[in-house]
Structure formats: C-alpha cells, structure tokens
Amino acid sequence: MTSTDVVLEVRDLAKFYPVRRGIVLKRHVGEVKAVDGVSLSLRRGKTLGLVGESGSGKSTLAKVLVGIEKPTRGQILVDGEDVSNLGRAERRELRRHIQMVFQDPYTSLNPRMSVGEIVGEAYAIHPDAVPAGGKAKAVRELLDRVGLNPDHIHRYPHQFSGGQRQRIGIARALAVRPKILLCDEPVSALDVSIQGQVINLLEELQDDLGLSYLFIAHDLSIVRHIADEVAVMYLGRLVESGTDAEVYEVPSHPYTRALMSAVPVPDPSLRDQRREIVLEGDMPSPVDPPQGCHFHTRCWLAPLMESRVDPAGSQSRSIPTICRTESPKLGALESPDHLAACHFADDVSAH
Amino acid sequence: MSDPSVSALIAEETQSGVPSRSLWSEAFRTLRRRPDVILATIVAVFFLLVALFPFLFTSKDPQRCDIAESRLPPQWFGGEHPFGTNAYGCDVLAQLVHGTRPSLLLAFIVVGVSVLIGVTLGTVSGYYLGIVDAVVSRIVEVFLVIPLLLAALLLLSLFRNIDLGDGPVSTIAQPAIVLTMFAWMGYTRYVRASVLETKNLDYVTAARVLGASDLRIMVRHVLPNAIGTVTALVPTAIAAVIGTEAVLAFLGIGVRPPAVSWGIMIEEGSQWFTGGSEYLLLFPLGCLMATVLAFVVIGDNLRDALDPKLK
Numbered sequence: 001m002t003s004t005d006v007v008l009e010v011r012d013l014a015k016f017y018p019v020r021r022g023i024v025l026k027r028h029v030g031e032v033k034a035v036d037g038v039s040l041s042l043r044r045g046k047t048l049g050l051v052g053e054s055g056s057g058k059s060t061l062a063k064v065l066v067g068i069e070k071p072t073r074g075q076i077l078v079d080g081e082d083v084s085n086l087g088r089a090e091r092r093e094l095r096r097h098i099q100m101v102f103q104d105p106y107t108s109l110n111p112r113m114s115v116g117e118i119v120g121e122a123y124a125i126h127p128d129a130v131p132a133g134g135k136a137k138a139v140r141e142l143l144d145r146v147g148l149n150p151d152h153i154h155r156y157p158h159q160f161s162g163g164q165r166q167r168i169g170i171a172r173a174l175a176v177r178p179k180i181l182l183c184d185e186p187v188s189a190l191d192v193s194i195q196g197q198v199i200n201l202l203e204e205l206q207d208d209l210g211l212s213y214l215f216i217a218h219d220l221s222i223v224r225h226i227a228d229e230v231a232v233m234y235l236g237r238l239v240e241s242g243t244d245a246e247v248y249e250v251p252s253h254p255y256t257r258a259l260m261s262a263v264p265v266p267d268p269s270l271r272d273q274r275r276e277i278v279l280e281g282d283m284p285s286p287v288d289p290p291q292g293c294h295f296h297t298r299c300w301l302a303p304l305m306e307s308r309v310d311p312a313g314s315q316s317r318s319i320p321t322i323c324r325t326e327s328p329k330l331g332a333l334e335s336p337d338h339l340a341a342c343h344f345a346d347d348v349s350a351h
Numbered sequence: 352m353s354d355p356s357v358s359a360l361i362a363e364e365t366q367s368g369v370p371s372r373s374l375w376s377e378a379f380r381t382l383r384r385r386p387d388v389i390l391a392t393i394v395a396v397f398f399l400l401v402a403l404f405p406f407l408f409t410s411k412d413p414q415r416c417d418i419a420e421s422r423l424p425p426q427w428f429g430g431e432h433p434f435g436t437n438a439y440g441c442d443v444l445a446q447l448v449h450g451t452r453p454s455l456l457l458a459f460i461v462v463g464v465s466v467l468i469g470v471t472l473g474t475v476s477g478y479y480l481g482i483v484d485a486v487v488s489r490i491v492e493v494f495l496v497i498p499l500l501l502a503a504l505l506l507l508s509l510f511r512n513i514d515l516g517d518g519p520v521s522t523i524a525q526p527a528i529v530l531t532m533f534a535w536m537g538y539t540r541y542v543r544a545s546v547l548e549t550k551n552l553d554y555v556t557a558a559r560v561l562g563a564s565d566l567r568i569m570v571r572h573v574l575p576n577a578i579g580t581v582t583a584l585v586p587t588a589i590a591a592v593i594g595t596e597a598v599l600a601f602l603g604i605g606v607r608p609p610a611v612s613w614g615i616m617i618e619e620g621s622q623w624f625t626g627g628s629e630y631l632l633l634f635p636l637g638c639l640m641a642t643v644l645a646f647v648v649i650g651d652n653l654r655d656a657l658d659p660k661l662k
Contacts, residue, residue, distance in 0.1 A: 067560070091562075096562075098560075100556075103553075108554055112575045121558065121561065121563070121571075122561050176561070
C-alpha cells in the first residue's frame with residue numbers, strides 16, 4: 001500500500017466530551033470517551049465499512065471527520081495533509097473534500113426549502129465551486145445523476161418518497177465534488193426494496209466519480225456487499241479491521257465473532273449448523289470504561305481462556321488477569337492488513 | 352385515511368404537476384372551512400378598516416362636544432347622534448370610531464416589537480446556549496415574576512407628567528413601551544425551545560457540514576422551521592394587549608384624555624351605568640369584547656391548524 005493510495009488517514013483519533021456537574025460552578029467530574037484512539041485508513045476509490053452497536057462511537061467519529069466536532073487528540077490526514085488543526089477558512093475548504101449522507105431522509109432535508117434550493121445551497125456557500133454553465137444547470141445535472149427528474153427542482157421534500165429523499169441528500173453531498181463521502185447508515189431507514197436501489201446508486205457513483213466511502217452501518221450484510229474493507233468498533237475503540245473477506249470469514253476478535261454469528265442465514269438447512277453467540281449485558285458506560293480490554297466484561301472467550309492460562313486457579317468463569325489489566329493492541333494476524341485487538345486473537349476462530 | 356375525499360387529495364398530491372402545499376397553505380385550507388373563523392375574520396377586518404379609515408364611518412369630530420346635548424340616548428341611524436352623546440355632549444359613535452385606532456395601533460406595536468425582541472433573543476440563546484443563554488434566560492425569569500399591572504402602574508405614574516405630544520403614536524408611546532417591556536418573554540421562551548429542537552436536526556448538520564455560517568444556518572434553516580408556534584400566538588396576544596390597554600386607561604394611566612380610546616370610554620361610561628345611560632358603557636365594552644373575541648378565535652384556530660401533531 002503506497003501512501004498516495006490513501007485518501008483519508010486517521011491516526012489515534014479521540015473525542016472526549018466533558019461531564020460537568022453543578023449549575024453555577026460547573027465542576028469537571030469526568031469524560032465521556034466517545035472515541036478513544038482510533039486509527040484507520042481509507043483507500044482512494046474504495047469503501048471502508050464501519051460497524052458496531054449503538055453507542056460504540058461510530059457517529060461521533062463521523063462528526064469529527066466532517067469537522068462538526070473538534071478532535072480531543074489525534075490527526076486526520078486528507079491526501080496526506082493534516083486537517084485536524086486548521087483555521088476557519090481552511091476548514092471550509094476541507095469541507096468540500098468530505099461530505100456526508102445522513103441516515104434519516106425525513107429529517108435530513110429542510111422542509112421549507114425546494115429541492116433546487118437544498119442541492120444548490122452548496123453553491124451559495126462555496127461560490128467558487130459552481131461549475132461552468134451556472135448553478136441552475138449544475139443542480140439539474142446532479143438531480144439527473146442521482147436518478148431524479150431534473151424538472152422536479154421546484155418541488156418540496158414532502159412530495160418525495162423516502163428513497164427519492166435519500167437521493168436528494170446524495171445530490172446535495174455531491175454538489176461540491178467531494179473526494180470522500182461519509183455515509184452514516186444511509187439505507188437503514190429505507191424499505192428493503194429501496195435499500196438495494198440506493199446501494200446500487202452509491203456503487204455507480206463510486207465507479208463514475210472515483211469516490212471513496214466511509215460506510216457506517218449496523219446491517220452486516222449490506223456492509224459485506226458494499227465494503228472492500230471492514231473496521232469493527234466497540235466502546236470507542238477499533239477491535240478488528242481487515243478486508244471484508246478476512247473479517248467475515250475469519251473473525252478474529254470475540255466481539256466480531258458474536259456480531260457475525262447474529263447475521264441471519266437465508267438457508268434454513270444451514271441455520272441449524274451455526275452457533276449463535278449471545279452477548280450478555282449492555283455495553284459499559286463510556287464515562288467509566290472497564291480497565292484493560294474494554295470488552296472483557298462481556299467476553300465469551302475470556303472464561304474459556306482462563307483455565308488454559310492459569311490451570312491452577314480452579315475458579316471457572318473468571319477472566320484472565322491480562323484481559324483485566326492490559327489493553328490489547330491492534331495486532332496483525334496472518335495477513336498484515338488484518339488486525340485484531342485481542343490477547344487471544346489466535347484462539348478466537350478455534351472456539 | 353378512510354375518508355374518500357382525503358385519499359383523493361393524497362392521490363392528487365402525489366401526481367405530477369400539483370403545486371407544492373406548505374404548512375401555511377394547508378392551514379389556510381383548514382381555516383377556510385370553519386364558520387367561526389370566517390365570522391371572526393370579518394369582525395377583525397371590520398375593526399381594522401375602522402381604525403384605518405375612521406372618516407368612512409363617521410363625519411363628526413369626537414373632540415367637538417356640546418355640553419347642552421349631554422347624555423342624549425341613542426337615536427340610531429335616523430338621528431344626528433346614532434349612538435347618543437356622553438356626559439360632555441360628545442358623539443359616542445365618533446368617539447368609538449376614532450378610539451379604535453389607538454387601541455389597535457397600540458396592540459400591533461406592542462406585539463410586533465415584542466415578537467421581534469423575542470425571536471432575536473430566543474434564536475440567539477437557543478442556538479449558542481452557554482453564557483448567552485444563561486444571561487437571557489435569567490432576564491426572562493426576572494421579568495416574568497414582576498406582576499404586569501404593578502409594574503405598569505408604577506412606571507406609568509412615575510412618568511405621567513412627561514408630555515410626548517398629540518400625534519397618534521406619541522399618545523400611546525408610554526403604554527406601548529411599558530407593555531412591550533412585559534410582553535417579550537413568552538416569545539423568547541417559545542422560540543428558544545423550538546430552536547433547541549430544530550438545531551439538532553440532520554438538515555442543520557448537513558448545512559454545517561457544507562460549511563454554512565452561523566447566520567445562514569439561523570436565518571435559512573432554524574428560524575423558518577422554529578417560528579411556526581410563535582405566529583399562532585400573535586392574534587391571541589393582540590387580544591390580550593387590547594384588553595390590558597383598556598384596563599390601564601380605566602385606571603387612568605394608559606392612553607389619556609383628551610385622546611380617545613375604548614378604555615377611556617369604558618372608564619367614563621362606567622360612571623353613568625346606573626343613571627339610565629348604560630349605553631355609554633355598553634357600546635365601547637361591546638366593541639372591545641367583539642375585537643378581543645375575534646382575535647382569540649383566530650389565534651386558537653391558527654394554532655390548531657399549524658400544529659402538525661393535531662393533524
């Protein structure tokens with residue numbers, strides 16, 4: 001992987017939200033560690049799928065990347081240039097490189113603006129982004145591009161269906177000709193029949209415009225379909241990343257294993273063969289994450305490992321000391337791009 | 352949804368070529384079908400016309416009074432004084448007609464200025480939060496706990512000797528300032544609450560991702576979607592100010608004679624209520640109640656029609 005291949009690189013990114021108590025004297029009592037040291041890279045023209053349950057920090061990561069939130073720590077490199085500590089004007093420029101597609105097509109479009117105004121707003125904010133031929137022509141081309149009738153430019157959002165609204169949202173994001181499109185669960189609010197159409201549109205646009213996608217989702221089958229690489233988040237940290245084949249075929253973190261085992265299997269005869277791993281309890285609070293490995297409180301593998309590491313300790317169902325005290329690093333497995341953060345990564349697939 | 356006309360409407364709307372229908376035009380369609388709203392609108396428009404063009408309704412000067420013609424009973428539309436004369440021999444109809452303008456003008460100024468203040472402060476404090484919001488919210492609370500009548504009585508009696516002149520605006524300037532001081536807090540709170548709700552919606556985030564300035568986000572995205580609740584309050588607020596003006600005039604501290612307003616007429620008429628001249632009270636009181644009721648009905652229905660939760 002040469003460095004020119006990478007369009008977006010994130011190094012040790014963290015976002016903490018302060019927790020304050022008191023009305024007048026706001027005492028600083030702690031931090032919500034929404035994103036805690038995430039590193040990932042997105043290759044040009046490729047799709048990186050980001051999965052994890054609610055509260056794992058996916059959306060906070062997205063907000064930091066599009067520049068709505070300032071990172072507490074870490075670097076964001078777009079085309080090799082550090083953009084995490086820019087001034088106001090430069091940040092505006094950066095925003096032209098990374099745009100966002102939202103989850104809910106019903107709240108992501110201003111109900112009081114016509115489609116033309118919504119898509120054309122980008123040109124009002126960035127006058128230098130208006131292509132030759134003028135704003136009106138550019139908006140019509142964009143609508144055509146995402147599969148909408150360009151004559152509907154004067155209509156309002158409520159006159160469109162969910163899928164059409166999502167297309168309008170995509171057209172708005174494309175108006176400034178970004179390099180990276182950050183899709184925050186772009187199809188999870190749509191009917192299944194419409195999901196396919198929107199996914200196909202996104203793939204078409206990627207091929208035509210050379211876009212790179214960071215695709216956040218919790219629907220693992222859609223991520224598998226669209227993503228070239230997959231990263232799994234748990235409680236603000238990456239627990240596993242690799243190509244989609246690696247992560248889906250050989251999940252090497254107990255959390256990923258549990259996620260994969262929950263994917264519905266269409267074939268009923270195969271359904272009985274797989275073993276579903278059900279995690280117990282809820283994700284711990286990001287204000288006070290567990291010591292050591294963040295996942296050890298819910299890990300299904302750790303109790304199995306305890307007997308092997310410490311055969312003398314007869315207590316069953318206890319957690320190995322290393323899991324409770326030492327935070328595992330993302331380490332390479334059989335291929336250099338497949339990383340997992342587990343002390344017992346090699347044992348995950350065996351169980 | 353089972354209503355055939357509703358499903359026909361939906362079908363019509365989803366077809367191509369139908370012009371877009373906003374929340375407002377939808378509201379007007381609902382209001383148009385309600386007889387009480389139509390009646391209230393007619394009453395309100397009538398009094399607005401009276402305020403704008405008083406000479407269309409009377410040819411008499413309310414200030415030219417003949418003490419010899421004191422307290423003539425109503426002669427209706429055959430005589431010279433259709434609604435009679437008051438204790439000083441002034442024509443009651445002429446006073447009613449010319450008294451409409453100060454009452455309505457005061458109401459529109461007070462509501463207009465306080466909406467302006469409320470929308471500005473509410474938007475800014477809801478959008479920026481932090482220290483701005485803390486300061487604005489505390490000021491709102493301070494003004495909310497001061498009783499309006501007590502403060503108005505105090506302020507207006509303190510400055511009662513200042514004469515601002517005889518113009519239509521200067522006669523109502525003092526009550527207008529005092530009433531505005533105690534009318535803006537409600538709008539501030541309403542707007543702040545809706546701004547808080549609106550500013551976290553995805554389309555605001557989308558505008559921010561595009562790099563829109565704070566001003567642009569507030570004016571183009573937040574305000575148009577947050578102001579709906581406030582517009583519905585306006586007619587009711589107009590009614591309230593008309594009523595309060597009458598109270599202040601009745602207490603002798605609002606609009607002051609020789610200017611005429613409904614409040615002054617009610618105050619003067621109340622002294623003769625038992626002496627066989629009850630019409631001196633009933634005519635201005637009737638006008639006041641009709642106007643207030645009309646605006647209240649419009650306001651109530653407008654609020655219901657604009658509330659998407661009631662659809």
